[in-house]
Amino acid sequence: MGKGKLLKLQLEDMVKEAPPDDDVQLYLESLDREVNAETWEEFQEIDLGGSFAGVSLYRMASDSGHGDLYRMMYQVLSGETHGEWGSLMSLDLDRCRNPLHGGHRMGAFDLARSPISLNALQMAADLVEGTVVEVFNALGVDPSPAFSKFHDAPT
DSSP states (O other): HHHHHHHHHHHHHHHHHHHHHHHHHHHHHHHHHHHHHTSSSGGGOOOOOOOOOOOOOHHHHHTTTTTHHHHIIIIHHHHHHHHHHHHHIIIIEOOOGGGGGTOOOOEOOOOOOGOOHHHHHHHHHHHHHHHHHHHHTTTTTTOHHHHHHHHHHHH
């Protein structure tokens, strides 16, 4: 909610400098309805901290005994998902070979050099199953039949 409020405030600042066209005005009115739908914006905090609980995801993982999983899997995969520079350089970009171009980077588009294998799919399924089963069992629902195709699949 706070991110929506921030977007609305930033858009309001932009339109103060120049009168908005009809589309921008409609968007601003839509944002106003959306931001104020649950709680008046005056009572909403803008928190860009990255966690709804006010605690970092690493801290939550460490406190629950999953710090290694966070460091070795989540942090790396999050960087790839969000297109962080290290991930882009290692998986998606090559240096231009033309010496007159100053070594700029360009898209590699080479799936063969990707370190990702089908084993990653099984690991992801196992991680999801480990959490989903616990949650659904606590609610009195057995979700294990939904995961049977991952266990029955040939390797």
